[in-house]
Amino acid sequence: MRLPIHEIEIDFLAAYRDGARLILQAPTGSGKSTQIPQMLSRAGFLDGGEVIALQPRRIAARMLARRVASEMNEPLGGLVGYQIRNENHTSSRTRIRFVTEGILLRRLINDPELRGVSAIIFDEFHERSLHGDLTLARGLMLQKTARPDLKIVVMSATLDTDALSDYLSPCETIRSEGRVYPxxxxxxxxxxxxxxxxxxxxxxxxxxxxxxxxxxxxxxxxxxxxxxxxxxxxxxxxxxxxxxxxxxxxxxxxxxxxxxxxxxxxxxxxxxxxxxxxxxxxxxxxxxxxxxxxxxxxxxxxxxxxxxxxxxxxxxxxxxxxxxxxxxxxxxxxxxxxxxxxxxxxxxxxxxPEAMRMDLAESILTLLATGVEDLDAFDWFEKPVESRIDEAFVLLSMLGAVDERRALTSAGRKMSEFPLHPRFGAMMLAADRYGCVPELSLAAAVAESRGLLLRKVDKSVLRRRESLLGDCAGSDLIAQMRAWSGARANGFDIGYCREIGIHAQTARQVSRVSDQIFSYAKYEDFNLIQEAPAREEDVVKCVLSGFPDRVCRRLDRGTLRVEMTGGLRGSLARESMARDSALFVACEINEIGTQRGDVSTVLNLCSEIQREWLEELFPNDFDSGSETKFDEKQKRVVERVFVRYRDLDIELKENLDVNIEVAATELAALVVAGKAKLDKWNSEVEVYLERVRFASSQFPEYEIEDFDEDSKSLVIEQCCLGAKSLRDLKRQAVMPLIKSWFGIEVENVVEAEAPMKVRLENGRTARIRYESGQAILSAKIQELYDLNAPPTLCQGRYQPRFEILAPNQRPVQLTDDLEAFWTNAYPSIKKDLAGRYPKHEWR
DNA sequence: GAGCACTGC
Missing domain, CATH: 3.40.50.300 (P-loop containing nucleotide triphosphate hydrolases)
Known part of the structure; x- marks a missing residue:
């Protein structure tokens, strides 16, 4: 079958022969992924060595290899093969090798000169995966030093290849039309x-x-x-x-x-x-x-x-x-x-591109391990901002993977051998010391897999799961390891997996990854001798050694609220096994936004820990008292907030729409301090700004800049760490209302599921559910307006206000006195209310 | 509605 790509065959082969680098721009459906390797083969270019065709996804590597092999009338794994994690269908005859990008990056660690490879083809480069970017940069570096004969072909579907062409220069660009319907x-x-x-x-x-x-x-x-x-x-x-x-x-x-x-x-x-x-x-x-x-x-x-x-x-x-x-x-x-x-x-x-928005620690460790000595001189296609690279090095040095000169340590070298994030690499090194290598091989595979336990399952499934798993030493990770063991004992039977809500396919994948990690550990000569299965306590200690900065403590007993070293606050995942623990380590922290614009910080994959374990594992952090670590980290947060953006007005303006909520609190603090001006405006910033203003008006004795230590922590409390979600704002609006209407001093309004604590006039405290709090408000409004039914209270999307709906679901105009309550709490709301709700008679 | 896109070694 003749494909659009065949029209450029002669030009392509000529350019390939004459140049070292080549861009091929052709849309999806042009046949480039299957045909280009065959063209090279037909023209005899592969006699000198194999061509590696890089794919961002496993399934694509597998399907393309199959397709090309059949088109060439070859058995799969002969002249044409593929290699993805834990699957290798290649042989010494293989000349066209489809691989995922991560495979090649890993190969570069042990074979930095890529002997026997005559060309690398980067497919779907426009997707700009982190592995793809890094492999290309590393490939160019190799071509400029030890392998000038190596050919590099970059294939992209987008029209805009100018920047890429500059990067690869000197380099020819060939374009091909696709066959797509309008x-x-x-x-x-x-x-x-x-x-x-x-x-x-x-x-x-x-x-x-x-x-x-x-x-x-x-x-x-x-x-x-x-x-x-x-x-x-x-x-x-x-x-x-x-x-x-x-x-x-x-x-x-x-x-x-x-x-x-x-x-x-x-x-x-x-x-x-x-x-x-x-x-x-x-x-x-x-x-x-x-x-x-x-x-x-x-x-x-x-x-x-x-x-x-x-x-x-x-x-x-x-x-x-x-x-x-x-x-x-x-x-x-x-x-x-x-x-x-x-x-x-x-x-x-x-x-x-992924490189701009992902954690770089693993990538940087890999680059160092492939022999990149000077990362400053590394030629990225688009270099991530310096501070991100710095943060990655902070993590790497915390884990002991690099020294103060940013050079790879021997521990770092060992971590890099594992196809894992350096945090898990550090866990494996600890496993070597504690004698729990098999357990941690599984723990790392499970932690990395995510999604082993299905999230949305029936209550009956949850019950069966709980009876199977037991209390799991307060560890989500151990719970998942036990669940996996249960699945394996039943041969990963689909019916069994469904009964306790395990993703069977993921469980099988976990087995393969766990075996792979274990075999790397064996290769690295780790201590594999065990007289008995490791203690779960030791397993958690190993986990802790990979996440020393993720230690969390509960803020109170009634709620799931948590503070982490570094001052970040969030909520423990409600289904977590660590829900009865005062102190735990969290492997996963996600900030999740909803369609409505709420944001919540949720801590997942948690394991209960003991204070003594911290002293055992990190003796240096505990030399001057147990709380020092917290305070030092808090100081660093404040410095970031008030120093980082001090001289960056221009950057702020341009980035305002991007990732707005990350920067908004910090921006707001700066605006209030007169350190920044905002040209663009939007409701999110306004919310945060309002909050900072509120904080500073409540505590006029404090200046926003040049804090003493006390006010620093106050500002952390008010501006940076607490009240991240809009729910908190809502809470702040509810409290004065309740006080004024009922004469009740409200201590706090806590998360939805937990009761709201109120202090009564006689000095006793009482609890009402948050929903009841809304019901009280709703009833009061009914009374004020003389309504025949209570209205519904809805939370507004970005504004700290309640929208009031009549029983017929139409919005209601607020009376002056009610409106005053809102506007007193938040002046900006007034503007928002004006004219927004049409007057509607519905009594 | 208090809660979750997709890859990859």
């Missing part, structure tokens, strides 16, 4: 886009309209996550006839059976509501209509706070186009974008 794109109007309509309702409406106009083919709807998918499916159920349509969810946490249902053929038209999995990883045949919410949950790592954030963000043009392309694979299609054209113009052109 897709008709439409946007929704400004008014609809700015309305408060929920995204799932907009989507359901669009789907219902589109399927009547376009009467064939399937529909693919993109949503940011499982929650939104559920809502969309519910909304669609009211609009589509189930005789004609089958509505199906698709996201990675579904079982494989449910995933297959979305991909399999079907007697009806399918409406598939999916996350980003359908953007690159999975392809659904015969999709004619794409409905795109324009949102995605994007993970970022915030090195200054050491946590991952997962918030809903607007997708870039590149991503929107990729989603759109899913409608034009078999014939012309259409794409409905649920945002306005004006919004579209303001969106980013491309996604931010």
């Amino acid at each position: 897709v008709d794109v439409s946007y929704i109007g400004d008014r609809l886009a700015n309305s408060n309509a929920a995204i799932w309702d907009l989507a359901a409406r669009s789907v219902a309209d589109a399927v009547t106009e376009e009467t064939e083919g399937h529909v693919l709807v993109f949503m940011p996550g499982a929650y939104e998918i559920g809502r969309t499916i519910r909304a669609l159920g009211e609009r589509l006839s189930s005789a004609k349509f089958r509505v199906l969810p698709l996201h990675s946490e579904l079982g494989s059976k449910d995933q297959d249902a979305a991909l399999d053929a079907c007697d009806r038209r399918k409406v598939i509501v999916s996350t980003n999995v359908a953007e690159t990883s999975l392809t659904i045949d015969d999709v004619r209509i794409v409905v795109d919410s324009g949102q995605a949950r994007i993970a970022r790592y915030d090195p200054s706070r050491g946590l991952n954030t997962l918030w809903i963000e607007k997708i870039s043009h590149a991503s929107a186009n990729q989603r759109m392309g899913r409608a034009g694979r078999t014939c012309p299609g259409r794409c409905l974008r649920l945002w306005s054209e004006r919004d579209h113009q303001q969106r980013a052109e491309c996604d931010e």
Whole structure:
């Protein structure tokens, strides 16, 4: 079959012969991934050595190898093979080797000159995966030193290859047209886009309209996550006839059976509501209509706070186009974008490369291990900001992987041998000392796998799981290890796994990874002799040695609130095994945003620890009293907040829309201190600003800059660490109201599930549930307005206000005295209220 | 609705 890519074969081979570096720009569907290696083979270029074709995903490496082998009438693993983690289908005959990027990066550690390799092809480079970026930079470095004969071919689907071409210069660029069908794109109007309509309702409406106009083919709807998918499916159920349509969810946490249902053929038209999995990883045949919410949950790592954030963000043009392309694979299609054209113009052109938003510690350790001595001179395609690299080195040196000159230590060398994050590498080194290498091989594999225990399961499943697992020494990790052992004892039987809510496929994967880690440990000559299984206490000590900066203590008994070394606050995951522990270590910290704009910091994979273990493991941190560590770290947080942005006005303005909530508190503190001005404005900043103003008005004796130690910690309390979620703001608004109406001194209003504590006039305290607190407010409003039923209180999206809905769900105008309560607490609300709610008579 | 995208060694 003749493919578009064949038209450039002669040009490509000539350029390949004459130059060392080459860019091939060709869209998806042009056949470049399968044909380019074959062209090189036919032209005899592989006689001198193999070509490595890099893929960002395992499934692509496997499928491409299979496809190319069959096109060349070769057995898989002969001339054509593939290699992914724990799967190697290659032989000494192999000349075309499809591998995932991480495999090559790892190979560079043990074989820095890549002997026997004549060329590296980078496929899908536009996706800008961290491994891809690093491998390319490392490959260039190799080509410039020991291997001038090595050829580098970079293939990308995007048109914009100028920056890449500069980076690779001298380098030729060859372009090829693809064979794609046109897709008709439409946007929704400004008014609809700015309305408060929920995204799932907009989507359901669009789907219902589109399927009547376009009467064939399937529909693919993109949503940011499982929650939104559920809502969309519910909304669609009211609009589509189930005789004609089958509505199906698709996201990675579904079982494989449910995933297959979305991909399999079907007697009806399918409406598939999916996350980003359908953007690159999975392809659904015969999709004619794409409905795109324009949102995605994007993970970022915030090195200054050491946590991952997962918030809903607007997708870039590149991503929107990729989603759109899913409608034009078999014939012309259409794409409905649920945002306005004006919004579209303001969106980013491309996604931010992974290297800019991920934890760099592991990458830097790998680079050091492949022989990069001077990281300052390392030629990144796009260099991450210096502070991120610094933060990575802080972690590496805390783990003992680098010395003060930033050079690899022998411990660091050992950590780098493991295909793991250096935190887990450090855990393995500790396992060597404590004699629990097999247990930690499993612990690392389990911790890395995530998702071993399914999150959304029935209560009956939870009960069975709990009776199987026991108390697990207050450790989520040990719980997961036990769950895995149970699954293995039952041969990873699907039925058994389902009964206790284990992802069977993940459990098998964990076995392979655990074996791999164990074999690396063996190779490294670790202590493998055990007379008895390791004590769970020792296992947790090893975990702690990889996470010395993630020690948490509970703030009180009634709630799940927690403070971490470094001062960060958050909540212990409510299902955690460490829920009865006062002190624990958290392997995973996520800051999660919801569709409504709330943000919560959740600590996962926690294990109870004892104070003495800290002294045993980190004697140096405890030389002058037990609390020093906390205080030192707190000081560092304050310095960051008030020093880091001091001279960076310009950068602040430009970055204001990006990752806004990370910077917002810090910005607000600076604005109040007169250290920064903001040109752009939006409601998130306003919220934080309001809070800082509130804090400083409550404590006028403190200046925001030049703090003494006391006020520093006060500011941490008020501005930086507490009240991260909007729920806290709401709480602050509720408290004065209750006080004024009932004469009750409110001590605190705590998280939703726990009771709210109030102090009564007679000096006793009482508890009411948070929901009851809302009910009290609601009843009071009913009384004030003389309503025939209590109104509903809703939390506003970015504003610390309550929207008041009448029983018929229409919004209500506030009376002056009620409004005054809000505005006294938060002056900015006044502006927001004015004119926002139409007067509505509904008594 | 208090809670979670996707990869990869």
